[in-house]
Amino acid sequence: HSKGLKFGLYSDAGTLTCQKRPGGRGYEFQDARQYAAWGVDYLKYDWCSTTTQNQQASYSIMRDALLKSGRPIVFSICEWGTSKPWTWARDVGNLWRTTGDIQDCWDCKRDWGGMGFVxxxxxxxxxxxxAGPGHWNDPDMLEVGNGGMNATEYRAHFSLWCILAAPLMAGNDIRSMKPEIAEILTNREVVAVDQDASGLQGRRVKREGDSDVWAKQLSDGGRAVALLNRGKAPAQVSVSWSDIGYPAHLSASVRDLWAKKDLGTHAGSFSANVPAHGVVLIKVEP
Incomplete structure (x- = not known):
């Protein structure tokens, strides 16, 4: 806390954590009291060694324990999306993992369920x-800076997590990150997309071959738009204003959030040349 950071802990709803250390089952209220005494701000609660336990019931027990602890503690549900927690966890946790573990790669898949960014x-x-304020879909921590992707790919990863209004948790070692990684994680204009007061999660509005367009409505009436090139060669990616909920004839100003540069007024649509495995992230304002 003295360094301006939050204090997060990890535990598990089962008898053992995924690292085979003691889990929280049967000790939820004792654990929550101890977490509060330690000044914990955030609890990630995993789902290993749970045998026949029910997800909603098990996580509700720890929710109740945290509420009685006397300290506000953010509750992160991590059962890997297996019981579709987005359908029941709104009143149980503050965020819930939607998938298996993220891997530091563009599109790899692991036999045990881990998967790459796309x-x-x-x-x-x-x-x-x-999703919305206080209850968020969690696509897992950021891999930005861990070495498995290049800076272009990491910018794409970070941009799309911001469009998704995802919880932004740096998964790299912030003590030794390169300047180009710090620049990605601390771009205020991009982070502002994630932290927009409306709390709306963006969605995919267009897909053509290896090109995606994702858009997020902002509280000022603007749109954050990610032009994503999933392909292995540069590509022209375009978005029509009608794709993002504006009249087709509208003239709107466009700003490139990574270049931090105004791109002028565009009528009806916008297109950009996007590098392989890259993104152009813009803000559109009527």
Whole structure:
């Protein structure tokens, strides 16, 4: 706390954590009191060693324990999306994982369920109606800076998490990150998209081949729009204003949030050349 950081802990709803250390089952109220005494701000609660337990019931017990602890503690549900927590967790936790574990790669998949950035991104489409202030879909922590992708890919990863109004948790070692990584994680204009007061999760509004367009409505009436190139070569990606809920004839100003540059007024649509595995992130304002 003295360094301006929050204090988060990890535990598990079962008898053992995923690292085979003691879990919280049967000790939820004792654990919550101890967490409060330690000044914990955030609890991630995993789902290993749970055998026949019911997800909603188990997480509700820890929710009740945290509420009685006397300290506000953010409750992160991590049962990997297996019971569709977005349908029941709004009144149980503050955020819930929607998928298996993220991997530091563009599109890899692991036999045990881990997956790369674009696979997790695809699984968020359609979940936007379940998210809002105080109850968020969690596509997992950021891999930005961990070395498995390049800076272009990390900008795409970070941009789309911001469009999704995802909880932004740096998964890299912030003590030793390169300047280009710090620049990604601390771009105020991009972070502002994630933190917009409306709390609306963005959605995919267009897909053509390897090109995606994702858009997020902002509290000022503007739109944040990510032009994503999933392909292995540069590509022209376009968005029509009608794709993002504006009249087709509208003239709107466009700002590039990574370049931090105003791109002028555009009537009806906007297009950009997007690098391979890259993104152009813009703010559109009528």
């Amino acid at each position: 696979h997790i991104l695809d699984l968020q489409d359609g979940l936007e109606s379940y």
